[in-house]
Amino acid sequence: MTVLAAGEVSPGLLGFLVVAFLGLALYILIKSMNKQMSKIQVPREGEEADEAKTDEKAKK
Template sequence: MNVLAAGDVSPGLLGFVVVAFLGFALYFLVKSMNKQMSKIQVPHEGDVDDKKAE
């Protein structure tokens, strides 16, 4: 086992795995968000004005 000096920092394999997992989770969350956002139907400005006139 390596003994590190007082100022040395080494996250090692666990740090890499945690960062990689967060990256994959963020990727899938953004992908899911884009899918949900594409389902939203926003009315056009002209459609809203026509309904108010009625």
């Protein structure tokens, strides 16, 4: 173990654990976000116009 001189500061084990935890949490959140984003269905331009026409016909 290294002895530090007066006034020197080291993050130590606690600093490493905090950074490792934040990295792991970020990884899990990004993975979850990608899963949720893949579930979203975005209509294309042509499909949007077709749906509007279909809705108008259904109302009549």
